[in-house]
Each structure stands twice: as C-alpha cells, then as structure tokens.
Amino acid sequence: MINFNIPPVTGNELQYIQKAIGNRKICGDGEFTKKCSQWMEERFKVQKVLMTTSGTSALDLAVMLCDLKEGDEVILPSFTFSSTATAPLLSQASLVFVDLDPKTMNIDPERIREAITDKTKVVIIMHYGGISCDMDKIMDIVKEHNLILIEDAAQGVMASFKGKALGTFGDFGCYSFHETKNYSMGEGGALLINNPQYNERAEILREKGTDRTKFNRGQVDKYTWV
Template identity: 45%
Template sequence: MKIPFNKPYFTGKETTYIKDAVERGMISGNGYYTKRCQTFFENNFGFKKALLTTSCTDALEMCAILANISPGDEVIVPSYTFVSSALAFVRQGAKIVFADSKADNPNIDETKLEGLINDKTKAIVVVHYAGVSCKMNTIMAIANTYNLLVIEDAAQAIGSKFNGKYLGSIGHMATFSFHETKNIISGEGGLLAINDDRFVNRAEIIWEKGTNRAEFFRGEVNKYGWVDTGSSFLPSEIIAAFLWAQIENIDTIQKRRLELWHFYNDSLGDWAKKHEIQLMPEPKRETNNAHMFYLVCKTIEQRDAIIQHLKTKDILSVFHYLSLHSSEFYKDKHDGRTLPNSDKFSERLLRLPMFYELDIAKVVEHLISY
C-alpha cells in the first residue's frame, strides 16, 4: 500500500455541518459558521479580530492593502518561503528585500535584519517555518525601533506559541492557511488575524469588497456602499462549516501529530548520525505544533537518493521551497546578495510524510534501510 506525503484527515462531522449550513438557507459567506470559527480564534488565540479568507494568500494580500504598501516601498521577506509571502506585496508595487535563513533552521535570521532596513522599508514579513516561531521578541523590538509593521505568515503555525503567546497574536497582523496539507483544513481556506486596533475596521471593509456591508448587517449603519478598496476575500459557509468540524477536533489532531513527530525524532537519531544528516531541531523556547518533520541532508545528491529509495518502497517524501531570490520571476530584481542558508535548505531539506493516519513505523523502517 502506497504511503503519500499527505492525506487529509476527516473528523466525520464535516458533511453534517455542511448539510446544516445548506439547511440554514445561507451559504454565501459571513454567516453562522463563519462567525463561529472567527469567534473561536478571537477567544482562544488572543487575536483582536479574526476574518476567514478563501486562502492564506488572500489574507496576505489583505495585509499588503492594510499596510498601505505602494510603489517605492520596500518589504523584507525571507527568501526561503512560499511565493505568496512575497507576491502579495509585489502586487501592491513593493520592492522585496530578501532575508537569509538562520544557519540551523529555515526561519528568518533576525540578527541580519537591521542591515536590510532603510527609509523606504515599510514592513517585515516573518514566516514561522514548520510551525516553529521566529525570534519574535527581537523582531518586534527592531520593528518598534524603526516604526515598521510586522506581518506573521503563520500558514504552518496554528497552535504554536512563543514565550507563552500564540503565533499570529504577536505581530501587527498575521495569516494562517487551512489548505489540505495543514494541521486543520478546509480544502482551501485561510485566516487573517488583526492585533492592532488601527486595522480592525478597515480589514472588515476590505474583506467585504470595499463596502461597509458588515456594519450594515450588524445595524451599525442604515445603508452600505463602496467606501474603500477591497475584494471578495471571504469564503462560503460551506468552507466555514467544514473548518468548524476540524476546529472542534483541534486538540485531538495536534496530539496525534505530536506523537508522530516524536516517533520520528526518537527513532531516527542513530541513523541520522551515521549518514551525517541533521534532524529537525526540537523547539525549546518555542512550542511545536508538529506541522512537519524534516531532515537536512549532507548534500543534494544524498537527498535525491533518499527520495528515490523511499519511492521504490511506495513512500512519497518531498523537498520544499526553492529560494525566491533566485526565482525566474524575481532574480533580475534581486540586489545580488548571496543567501547561503536559504540555498542550503532549498538543496538539502527533505520532508517526511506527516498525516493523522500515517503508518509511521513503515516509513521509519524503510528510511533506516537506506
């Protein structure tokens, strides 16, 4: 039996809640299940305002609009990330200044940030890779010194913490993904979290196509109209209903993923040393939401060989991001700096299968036989 890299987990209640949403007679958006999901995140994760979106990319685009990014502005973004982390700001006309990863993990190197800041810098985007926090105390201090916005791309980081605070509640704004590869899912889907009062009201207007429609339905204005820029960022009630079933089971899902993470970590230590492979570091000050388990191979050839070895055993393992600073789209716009750590992870990082119903013993058995 083949073992895929990812398999969506269904709690059993998804179709029940979708049927309920249909029977309630409103499936467009910002209805019963949307409000239920948003209230959960506000009450349990410490966000001042939570808005469901159709994707994490949409949530990032809302951040770029809220930050008033315009041509001539610069935004600092890690090179080792998904294209959306940068693209949302490029669409607003920003120049992207790519930052390198740390030597021991793919997160942004906070010690190099100040050297990238100038009077055109408007925001810093941090990506909590594998659900493990960037050094948010240092990053927020730098942002405060230079009056910059911090946007947390927490696509992979649902439920993770830094110094006791949930990721996504520390920066001025944050985004999450509920894509089917994430810990809790809705197929596609995302969340915008707002933590700065300045952006709360405008976020809702941008979310509702540039109108004050949400205020109208709450009875706060007697009519609604076009008052700002925006787009149709809110998801349907079908997506929200699916997500609610996942939210109800978030503790069970996280517990299972942590069991899998620790099985990998406990089983692969000797094998990794033998082959000079680095295992994903176990978070210390930060918490671990077990979004993924990765290896950093000695060489790109070793990584390719392990992928091929597992493939012969019907197990799919995959590498991850290619450095954005050398991408076809942006390489000619990059300032020419080398980003060796980002390139190292692009060439040598390998992700192992991670999903709720994984036969992890089989994966480990065949990995050790390499």
C-alpha cells in the same frame, strides 16, 4: 506515525454541511464562519479574526492595510512560499530578501537589521513548518525602527513562542487552511488583526470596498450601505 496531507475528520462534518445548506448560507459569513472566528479570537487571544478564502488572500489583505507605495521596501525571507512575496508586489513595493538561520530555516533577525533603510516600511516573516522565528529579537527590531510586522503563520496554527500564539505578535498574522496545513477546509485562511485601528478598513477591503459587514450586523440599512 502522523500521515501527511490527510485532512482530519471528526465525524460531524456532513451534519454541519447539511445544517449550513439548511440555513441557505453556504457562501461564507454564516453560522460556522462566525463560530470559527470567535473560537480563534478566544483561543489565540487576538482582538479580531477575519476568515478569508485562502492564506494568500489573508496576506494580500494584510499588505493592503499597510498602505505601501511604489519605492517602499518590504523585508522578507529568501526561503518562503510565493504568496509571501506576491502580496507586496501588488502594491509595487520593492522586495528585499534576507537570509535564514540554518538551524530553523526561518528568517535571521540580524539580517533584518542589516537590511533596514529609510525606505523600509514592512517586515514579513514566515514561521517555517510551525517552528517559530525568534520573536524577541524581531519585535525589538521592528519597534526600534517603527516598522509594520506581518506574520506569515500559514504553517503555524496552534504553534506558539513562549506561550503566545504565532500570528499574534505583529500587526497582522495570516493563517492557511489549505489541505496541506495543520487544519484543513480544502481552501481557506484567516487574517488576525492585533491593532483595532485596522478593523473597519479590513472589513471594507474584505467586502470588496463596501461596508456590507455593518449591514450584516444590522448597523446600516440595505439601501444605505456604501
């Protein structure tokens, strides 16, 4: 039996925490943040991964990158966690909830198609319990209508659809590392960016409107970063 909600422990955690403290870098974007991002980029074959403070923060960033305006419509499943819905509400977008496939408890692709209007800008799907949505049908729909796709893959870390990692199909994928998820850091998340045109703006949004990430890479001087 696999017990629920017991964080996995490998035995090296205290050693790593001591090393982070010794590096005087415990606020993030230190040695272990970089290792984790790089590991996920290589493991999931995604061009950019940004670590976040939660899966909710990853969803908020993804929606901000969509440039939604008041009156734009976002299609999402009627059965999901609240963060899937609160993220687009920050942009004052209109939520369009659609029904599920009762076999999987995931969003029904045909209901997505029926809900599309000329105001639809974004589709958010959620892979419930690590079970993939029907990505073949969903990708056909979003490409046909030129829509942005966000994957709420909070429960889908290490899960896949036809050999491709969940979170790497749409424009953005969002992972959670909350204590109830497959892999836990207590609180934490990750934004997967599948289109490099979003990279720089995502870094700026993540750094509260600054280009601090470029400073950390040595690309700008500390007295000139914006």
